[in-house]
Each structure stands twice: as structure tokens, then as C-alpha cells.
Amino acid sequence: MRPDAIDFRSDNSGCAAPELIEAINTANSGTALGYGGDALTLALQDRLAEVFETPLRVFPVPTGTAANAVALAASCTPFGAVYCSALAHINTSECNATSFFGGGTKLVAVDGPHGKVDAKALQDAILSAGVGQSHKNQPCAVNLVQATDMGAIYQTDELAAVSAVAHAHGLKVHMDGARFANALVALGCTPAQASWRAGVDLLSLGVTKNGGLLTDAIVVFAPDTAANIEFHLRRAGLVWSKMRFASAQIMAYVEDDLWLRLARQANSAAARISAQIDGLRGLRLVAPVQANELFVEMPESALAGLDKAGFLFHRRGPTVARFVCRWDTTKAECAALCAAIDRLLRDSPST
Numbered sequence: 001m002r003p004d005a006i007d008f009r010s011d012n013s014g015c016a017a018p019e020l021i022e023a024i025n026t027a028n029s030g031t032a033l034g035y036g037g038d039a040l041t042l043a044l045q046d047r048l049a050e051v052f053e054t055p056l057r058v059f060p061v062p063t064g065t066a067a068n069a070v071a072l073a074a075s076c077t078p079f080g081a082v083y084c085s086a087l088a089h090i091n092t093s094e095c096n097a098t099s100f101f102g103g104g105t106k107l108v109a110v111d112g113p114h115g116k117v118d119a120k121a122l123q124d125a126i127l128s129a130g131v132g133q134s135h136k137n138q139p140c141a142v143n144l145v146q147a148t149d150m151g152a153i154y155q156t157d158e159l160a161a162v163s164a165v166a167h168a169h170g171l172k173v174h175m176d177g178a179r180f181a182n183a184l185v186a187l188g189c190t191p192a193q194a195s196w197r198a199g200v201d202l203l204s205l206g207v208t209k210n211g212g213l214l215t216d217a218i219v220v221f222a223p224d225t226a227a228n229i230e231f232h233l234r235r236a237g238l239v240w241s242k243m244r245f246a247s248a249q250i251m252a253y254v255e256d257d258l259w260l261r262l263a264r265q266a267n268s269a270a271a272r273i274s275a276q277i278d279g280l281r282g283l284r285l286v287a288p289v290q291a292n293e294l295f296v297e298m299p300e301s302a303l304a305g306l307d308k309a310g311f312l313f314h315r316r317g318p319t320v321a322r323f324v325c326r327w328d329t330t331k332a333e334c335a336a337l338c339a340a341i342d343r344l345l346r347d348s349p350s351t
């Protein structure tokens with residue numbers, strides 16, 4: 001990698017927030033019971049119950065994939081079906097961990113704009129699933145990614161509409177909240193409004209992408225599901241013995257709204273870029289910029305020019321780039337990207 005490279009590859013590429021490193025340091029004294037029996041992990045249960053304004057169970061886990069797969073495995077039967085967007089991370093990027101941990105659970109793609117699940121499309125899919133027929137996978141859960149894999153945000157009424165359909169047919173509602181804090185900032189609502197009040201039963205709460213290191217969490221609002229989660233986690237080897245260091249991070253993450261401050265920084269960086277590039281000739285935003293990601297269609301020559309100029313980003317097809325802003329993306333990095341895009345589009349033969 002060039003020393004002057006500017007990185008828009010992922011919110012995984014950034015640093016950990018100093019407050020979370022500090023929290024780990026503070027937790028690093030004395031002894032504590034292992035496997036989540038420590039005082040910090042116990043305190044975390046009450047702290048998140050306060051934050052979400054409802055009784056709940058929190059299970060810190062090492063990765064978002066673990067959170068998604070175990071939350072869904074605990075909500076489903078091995079012959080169950082999980083409905084999700086075709087673009088959902090569980091469907092595209094987790095090597096079918098949902099099926100592995102669920103003992104065979106099937107993923108079923110449902111239409112919706114920009115990585116969302118549409119309530120009517122979900123209803124149609126469930127009605128044609130063959131409920132009760134032993135030839136067919138049986139509907140178990142729906143997975144909603146917030147923010148979506150195209151950086152779009154479900155409004156709370158959209159969440160409520162999908163949840164109402166799911167619950168009417170006995171399905172659990174799972175939210176992949178790898179970017180839940182980014183969504184909260186975008187929605188300007190409370191954690192409760194963005195989750196259980198809108199019908200979410202289980203939440204994969206992202207921490208790592210938004211300044212954490214090595215931890216996310218499963219938050220369970222549906223008490224009947226929680227009983228099995230600890231067994232799924234333990235047999236999968238997903239329970240740290242020194243859990244206190246993960247719990248310390250999550251405590252610090254929600255303290256004084258740190259998670260919202262970090263997410264606001266990332267979202268603002270994306271909004272800044274969007275404001276400068278939207279409308280440039282030869283460029284199209286293929287999804288609304290509502291959180292910290294931009295999906296931008298440009299001529300291949302312009303994308304190649306960005307590569308050459310040392311910008312790091314992933315592609316979603318030959319002419320679509322994904323730029324992700326981190327909590328620690330700087331204004332100078334945003335300005336450099338915008339200036340380069342502007343220059344390359346002017347020079348591009350096809351615009």
C-alpha cells in the first residue's frame with residue numbers, strides 16, 4: 001500500500017477509539033470470573049437495558065458474523081427459512097454461516113429498494129412458502145440490515161411494517177445492526193424506537209466498525225429466544241474466557257453517547273462527500289447517502305484514475321465504487337477524494 005494512500009475501503013479499516021482502549025486498560029486490574037461471570041458483563045446487562053429502555057440480554061461476541069449467525073440459529077429450526085434482502089450481508093458475505101450454525105436453515109431473498117426488505121414482498125414470500133408442507137422450508141425469521149448494505153436507512157415506520165408482517169406469521173425479526181449507531185444518528189430517534197418498539201426481537205449490535213476493537217454483541221429483546229443463545233455460542237467457541245475486556249468496551253461505547261458521536265463523524269464525512277459530488281456530470285449515486293457509505297457510478301477510466309492516485313476503495317461492479325467513511329475519516333481525506341473525482345470526471349473521455 002502506498003504511504004500516501006487514502007482509505008475509503010471500509011469502516012473496518014479505521015483505528016479503535018481511544019476511549020475504548022482506555023476502557024480495556026481500566027478493566028485490566030485484579031481478577032474477574034471468566035466466561036461472562038464478571039462484574040462488568042453483569043453491569044452491561046443493566047446498562048444496555050437502560051439505554052434501550054427495556055429488559056434484555058446482551059451477549060458480547062467477537063464478530064458481526066457470529067452475532068448474525070447465532071441470533072438467527074437461535075430463532076430458527078434447521079428446516080427453517082430466513083427472509084432477507086439479496087444484498088444482505090448474511091446472504092453475500094458470511095459464507096452461509098446462518099445455515100451452518102442453524103443446522104441447515106435456508107436463506108430466501110426478498111425484494112426491496114437499496115438492500116431493504118419490502119413489507120409487501122415479505123408477505124407474498126411467506127404466503128407462497130408452503131407453510132405446513134414437509135417439502136418446504138418453514139418461515140422462521142426475517143433479517144433487516146440497518147443501515148442496509150447499500151448505505152440506506154429503514155425509517156421506523158418501514159421497520160414497523162415489516163415487523164408487523166413477520167409477527168403476524170410467527171416469524172422473529174432480526175436486525176443486523178453492524179451500523180446501528182450510524183442509523184440512530186441518521187434517524188434521530190432513540191435506540192428503543194429504532195429496535196424493539198419497531199418490532200425488532202434480536203439485534204446484532206455493531207461496535208467494531210464504529211470505533212471498537214474485536215467485539216460486537218447480540219442484544220435479545222425476545223426473552224423466549226435468549227435461553228438457547230448461550231448454548232449456541234458456547235458450542236461454537238464464541239464465548240471469551242476474559243469477557244470483561246469485551247464488556248468494558250461496550251460499556252464505554254454507550255457512555256456519554258460516544259457511539260453516537262463516533263457515528264456522527266462517519267455519517268458527516270459521507271454527507272460532506274455526497275454534497276460535493278452529487279450532480280457532477282458523469283457520476284450517479286446509486287443509493288441515497290443516509291449513513292456512512294456512498295455507492296457511486298462513474299466511468300471506468302475515472303475509477304482507474306482514483307486507483308492510480310492512491311485512493312483505496314472497493315468496487316461493486318465494473319463502474320460502481322463503494323466509499324465508506326470511518327469515525328476517523330478526516331475532512332482533508334474527504335476533500336481530496338472530491339477534488340480527485342471532479343478532476344477525473346472532467347478528464348474522462350465519456351463525460
Ligand SMILES: Cc1ncc(COP(=O)(O)O)c(C=O)c1O
Nearest residue numbers: 063064065066089145149176178
Ligand atoms: C452489514 C454487515 N453485517 C455484518 C458484518 C459482519 O461483520 P464481521 O466482519 O465482523 O463478521 C458486516 C461486515 O462487513 C457488515 O457490513
